Amino acid sequence: MKKVLLLLANGFEAVEASVFTDVIGWNQSSGDGSTKLVTVGLRDRLQCTFNFTVIPEMTLDEVDVDEFDALAIPGGFEDAGFYQDAYHEEFLDVIRKFDQAEKIIATVCVASLPVAKSGVLYGRRATTYNLLDGIRQQELATYGVQVVNEPIVIDKNIITSYNPSTAFDVAFHLLEQLTTEGNCNHVKKIMGFLKD
DSSP states (O other), X not given: OEEEEEEEOTTBOHXXXXXXXXXXXXXXXXXXXXXXXXEEESSSSEEXXXXXXXXXXXXXXXXXXXXXXXXXXXXXXXXXXXXXXXXXXXXXXXXXXXXXXTOEEEEOGGGHHHHHHTTTTTTSEEOOOOOGGGHHHHHHHXXXXXXXXXXXXXXXXXXXXXXXXXXXXXXHHHHHHHSOHHHHHXXXXXXXXXXX
């Protein structure tokens, strides 16, 4: 069983998290059955960007990175407190551990910023939120990242994307890397993303 750690910062954007729970969940129930997702946060209750509460299955202090095959991180909003958790040293350290083990790290939108702040994107290609005058892409560049203004950028084990519209594509890239292209296409079909 391939296990995905869905790392949630307070103030995360629910739609960006839900793509991972749905794609991995659909694979578990109707795909090849080889994946499982575990929700994790720094605290035992998290507030989403647009005001509902989520209770993660584990807190970060309970996590053993060796038990997981991939890390997925949704982005969030600054005014909802996203960066307070996302830039916390414990949050950054788990990112470093996944990268050191060369495990997949999949991010949506501004979730690439804590990945960059952790140091693992230095000198590598990535993207982040591309609208509002590119302010987040400029911030990403301050961490020594080669910023690419494309919807999805994959550099070795790290997947980054540039806004919420890319979220499902990121989740499908993650599923394909964890399983196979054929299995991923099967899940896309049963979810209605591919026609016969």
